[in-house]
Amino acid sequence: MSIPRSKNVTIKEIAAHCDVSPSTVSLVLNNSPKIKASTRERVMKMVDKLDYQPNQMARSLVSRRSKCLSVTVPNLTHVFSDVYFGEIISGIYQEANLSGYKILLDIAQEKFIGDKEYLNILRNRRADGMVYIASTIEDRFLLEFEEQPYPLLLVNHYFPKSQLNFLSVDYKKAAQLAASHLLELGHRRIGLIIGTNTFTGLDFRDTFLEVCEGQGIEKKDLPWCGVKDWDEQEGYEMTKKMLARHPDLTAIMAGNDRMAIGAIRYLSNMNLRVPEDVSVMGMDDIPSARYTNPGLSTLHMDFFRLGELSCRHLLNLLEGKERECRELKEPHLVLRESTGPAKPDLQSSF
Amino acid sequence: MSIPRSKNVTIKEIAAHCDVSPSTVSLVLNNSPKIKASTRERVMKMVDKLDYQPNQMARSLVSRRSKCLSVTVPNLTHVFSDVYFGEIISGIYQEANLSGYKILLDIAQEKFIGDKEYLNILRNRRADGMVYIASTIEDRFLLEFEEQPYPLLLVNHYFPKSQLNFLSVDYKKAAQLAASHLLELGHRRIGLIIGTNTFTGLDFRDTFLEVCEGQGIEKKDLPWCGVKDWDEQEGYEMTKKMLARHPDLTAIMAGNDRMAIGAIRYLSNMNLRVPEDVSVMGMDDIPSARYTNPGLSTLHMDFFRLGELSCRHLLNLLEGKERECRELKEPHLVLRESTGPAKPDLQSSF
DNA sequence: AAAGTCCTTTAAAACGTTTGAACTTTCACT
DNA sequence: AGTGAAAGTTCAAACGTTTTAAAGGACTTT
Known part of the structure; x- marks a missing residue:
């Protein structure tokens, strides 16, 4: 054997x-x-x-190509059970497969970073290029790639002012769409729950608040809180926390659908109706967003496609067909039942 | 670049x-x-x-080892969003990493099977061995490995009478535990929902029915129906279907937690209380099993550990430290709130 | 008939390691 | 001083491809 x-x-x-x-x-x-x-x-x-x-090894030895792509994901618990990562990985696999590339899986654990495996995997040719999914602002080690000749592409994240290649959803645009939608429905006190450990999350927050303030909403009516894991649990807890302090919120904007689901769960536990009492808006449009009760209004982002595209771009980069990639994909609104007109404001003067 | x-x-x-x-x-x-x-x-x-x-390529060329392991998963939609696969993969990664092996990801799509990539990946040394997660009775192509000198390990599935290596949860034991539990609670009419596209699923069904019949339950009071995707949707639909035909069921046994969650959802939609009206039992003990309402009684199977072990066994096989692996891991009962005493039987004679 | 051109094929040198056999050095023991 | 074994080092042949420059043939062109 x-x-x-x-x-x-x-x-x-x-x-x-x-x-x-x-x-x-x-x-x-x-x-x-x-x-x-x-x-x-x-x-x-x-x-x-x-x-x-x-014999692939012999081929690789002389051609200096392993025909493998490294796909690296952050070290979160159950990272492979998250539909967000799952879809992106599936998309990458699909596209890589078409070009005869294999996918090498990696998790950015301590050892991976400490031993500089992120570099070595490319240096000793186990992979010809790397796509790093959803890095965070803490993953500064990635900045090393600015001086390294190896192809790296960040998916759904980026580092401001750096030269690193990325392909991401346009979270500023997402924030505009979401904010406009809620404002049009008459919401004037909106709670925002969002991860603040990514630059894309920060972009969303800043743009969202800007747009709202641009429409005359006061800062005090726009409470927000930052999260780290972006999961249902955090959505639940943060909604609880925000409503305790701001009981008159008429809408909750969550940084992703999982947190929105947590928010809805808290609200129904409290016997608050969605959207009659409080509107909830998510982001991502994961499959279960259409099965929540009520169906979740959210921003659609095609992560499978994003995976495919990111792989294509990485391949272009390493084949020299592209020199750089710094691209944003537009999300679009998907309106279901979890958002509705703001409750008439009893305290207001008209 | x-x-x-x-x-x-x-x-x-x-x-x-x-x-x-x-x-x-x-x-x-x-x-x-x-x-x-x-x-x-x-x-x-x-x-x-x-x-x-x-240079890993040079090393591999002469040592005839790529230091990669192929991990293959079935071609299900959102396979990477399933905590079941996610946990196993994470476990495999962990163990492989310790021994300096990389994980090569594969999805058993048509092309993968048609082009015999499952074989070629090992023949041209892209991987030194393969672990195939949750194959089905349809994946007969795997039987080719009986005559091939390449190390293959099936995780959580097996082929009866074949010589293929496997490491799986003991589903017969699981069936005994589950059946005994429900019988002890006095249930005499139990509906079973289980995937029939795996030999492990068939084992579960057969043993479950046997144990129940051994306790004097009649066949007609043990309706069952087979599913394919093992997801919430199927759990929901099948519960609906079974209750329509057998409205007097006092318990539903689902082949995994996701289907059990679907079952509970249907029951609460119908205003049936769990477990007062109908008990529901799941299998797997996925993380969300403790967050359902009511908490799900289920069978715990440590899939992360299963992944680690399967990787260890595969490495032993290819290092010649083991000649074969045909091992079963025992599950154990985790009792939460979704199972309770059977409703007193109004039609019965005592 | 020599020279030039085009189309096919080939020889040979890589690519960067590992590894068994052979070689050299060291050192203990007579 | 001579012998032999042990310890340390090196030689050279792999491993199975790709690729460049060159060779060989057939056919035109002068």
């Missing part, structure tokens, strides 16, 4: 059987146009007959 | 700087005891100084 003793068929054997040189076989296998059709055919027949499989 | 032009430091350069031969450097790097301490030190110093990184 341990190591297969049966020697594998090599290019040389194919060559011998076909009375050609190994070089010819290699050229055939690489679809070189230099080879005569009849020769090609003869070789291919033998390849099939002997069930030849190219 | 595309290909780093700066030649990497090689073993030869280290050798030259240290006035030793490349072989010596290699031996040092591989911790050979043959090398004098002073030489080792001198070499290591230079390795640090020049920031040398071994």
